[in-house]
Amino acid sequence: MVREHQQELQKQLWNIANTLRGNMSADDFRDYILGLIFYKYLSDKLNTYCDNLLAEDGIKFVESDDELIKELHEECVENLGYFVxxxxxxxxxxxxGQKNEFILDELSRVLNDIEQSTTSADSADDFNGLFEELELNSSKLGKNPDSRNKLISQVLVHLENIDFQIENTEIDLLGDAYEYLIGQFASGAGKKAGEFYTPQQVSKILAKLVSIDGNVKSVYDPTCGSGSLLLRVAREVGSHNLEFSGQEQNPSTYNLARMNMLMHGVRYDKFDIKNDDTLENPMHLDQRFDAVVANPPFSANWSANELLLNDERFADYGRLAPKTKADFAFVLHMVHQLNQNGTLAVVVPHGILFRGAAEGHIRKHLIEKKNYLDAVIGLPAGIFFGTSIPTCILVFKKNRTHSEDVLFIDGSNHFEKGKAQNHLRDEDVDRIIEAYAKREPIEKFAHVADLSEIAENDYNLNIPRYVDTFEEEEPVDLDAVATDLTELETKMHSVDADIAGFCAELKIKAPF
Structure with a gap:
């Protein structure tokens, strides 16, 4: 029943999004509908919370007088982090809005007041600027104030008519529906939309990899996007009572991540997500984490300033990642943030496995000197939004149980082909995780390479060097081919004869 309700909820929300956005791009409309869903979540959550507090007195929150509202304000800010x-x-x-009243100005005040209610509270950082992407006077919403008001009113009315609650599971239902919408917008928006969202099956693999040993109490994502990957780790661990940390450079996506956390019932004091460039201005350097996961932007540009050779994240390696390929910069940053018994899983482009120069130097140092690399897992092409680039997952541990070898898995041939995008199935995910857990050779899929074998390959990690997936084609039976050609030629002659006879009867010239 819950599953059916969830699917219907998702369908309704996506239909609303597509119907109401009109000519507006999915990217533009995303911030409005997700922001307003979040406003509804905060509003309904606080209303229910206050009704429960007042139940013994037989009073509803909407009936509260000014003095009672003042008391509830303090209670809500302390326990929920905000007030409405x-x-x-x-x-x-x-x-x-349903009565066609003009509500845009009031809505702007309400959203601002929600943020202001946290000003002196511990939750201030987590609510500050949350709604800044909801520009209610933007021409994207309509040519004039009345048309903009009509559109926003329609969204509010549609959302108000949806039943977000069922059997006390409204947080999961609404949170999952919210994440579903994020995924739908990512797949439909194109232009770098995948930067803020990692496909669920890839997230599942990363989350399972870092939680397979258990005992995960803290998780960190240095390029956290919408925060979905952090939440996936919590789902695999089986608890949202983790310490979540992340950093995101894009302001609107940063807001999305904070909303996503709260929508999934993560308390404001349980997550610490920052808005800035992780490589140039890292915000969590003094912390170490049990699990580190990320899907950084592939081969991004960064400063590669030589002064960074003195940075504690990069100093040991003697070389910096190239200016036009920051992949190893992200990897080394993540390694630095990993605690001694934790696990790191990161998605990277295939080129990081074999490119030379500075990247080859860093790769060798990570394996030969540090011995942190635990596994290399190849993924199918075309499974990420907006790019068909082949990718892989690198797994690192500072305290490795299998310190004499590295596991290679080639999952590139196991997927479901789609029109615009390929998909990993549950059985494909399970196949990879089972191979990682067992760490045994599997023909044409997995290979356990001794460190000496990797050294012999000059620390080139290109997966085909270790996992042979070549399929020999069956020899061609030339006699059978000749027989088939003879039979085909006989049939063609027979058809020609039939056509010639038919044309003769009609007293017309045959076409040959």
């Missing part, structure tokens, strides 16, 4: 006044509830503005 009774007349500012989502339901109140939706009703006014």
């Amino acid at each position: 006044a009774p007349n500012q509830l989502f339901s109140s503005l939706a009703k006014r």
Whole structure:
């Protein structure tokens, strides 16, 4: 029943998004509908919380007087991290919008007041600027204030009419629906949309890899996008009671990540997500984490400033990642943040496995001197939004159980082909995780390479060097081919004869 409700909810939300956005791009409309869903979540959550507090007195939150509202304000900010006044509830503005009242100015005040309610609270950093991407006076919403008001009112009314609650599971239902929408916008938006969202099956692999040994209490993603990968780790661990940390450079995506955390019931004091360039201005350098996961932008540009050779993240390696390929810069940053008994899993482009110069030097140092590399896992091409580039997952541990070898897995041939994008199936994910857990040779799929074998390959990690997936073609039976050609020629002669006879009967010239 819950699953059916969830699917219906997702379908409704996506239909609303497509119907109401009109000529607006999916990228542009994303921030509005997700922001307003988040406003509804905060509003409904606080309304329910206050109703429960007032239940013994037989009072509803919407009936509260000024003195009671002041008391509830303090209670809510301390426990929920924010406050929404009774007349500012989502339901109140939706009703006014349904009556064709002009609500844009009031909605702007409400969203600002929610942020301001946290000003002196511990939750201030997590709510500050959350709604700044909702530019309600933007011409993208309509040519004039009335048309913009009509569109926003329609969104509020549609959302208010959706039942987000079922059997006390509204957080999971709504959180999952929210994440579903993020994925739908990513797949439909094109232009670098994949930067803020990692396909669920890839997220599942990364999360399973870092949680397979258990005992995960903290998780970190230096390029966290919408935060979905952090939440996937929590799902694999089986608890949202983790310490979540992340950093995201894009301001709107940073807001999306904070919303996503709260929508999934993660308390404001349980996550620490920052907005800045991770490589140039890292925000968590003094922390170490049990699990580190990421899907960084592939072969991104970065400063590669020589002064960074003195940075504690890069100093040991003596070389910096190339200016036009920051892949190893992200890897070394993540290695630095990993604790001694933790696991790191990161998606990278295949080129990182075999390119020479500085990257070859760093790769060799990571394996020969540090001995941190635990596994290399090849993924199918075309499974990421907006790019068909072949990718792989690198797994690192500082305290490796299997310190004499590296596991290679070639999962590139196991997927479901799609029109615009390929997909990993559950059985493909399970196949990879099982191979990683067992760490045994599997013909044409997995190989356990001794460190000496990797050294003999000059620390080139290109997967075909270690996993032979070549399929010999069956020899061609030339006699059978000749027989088939003879039979085909006989049939063609027979057809020609039939056509000639038919044309003769009609007294017309045959076409040959």
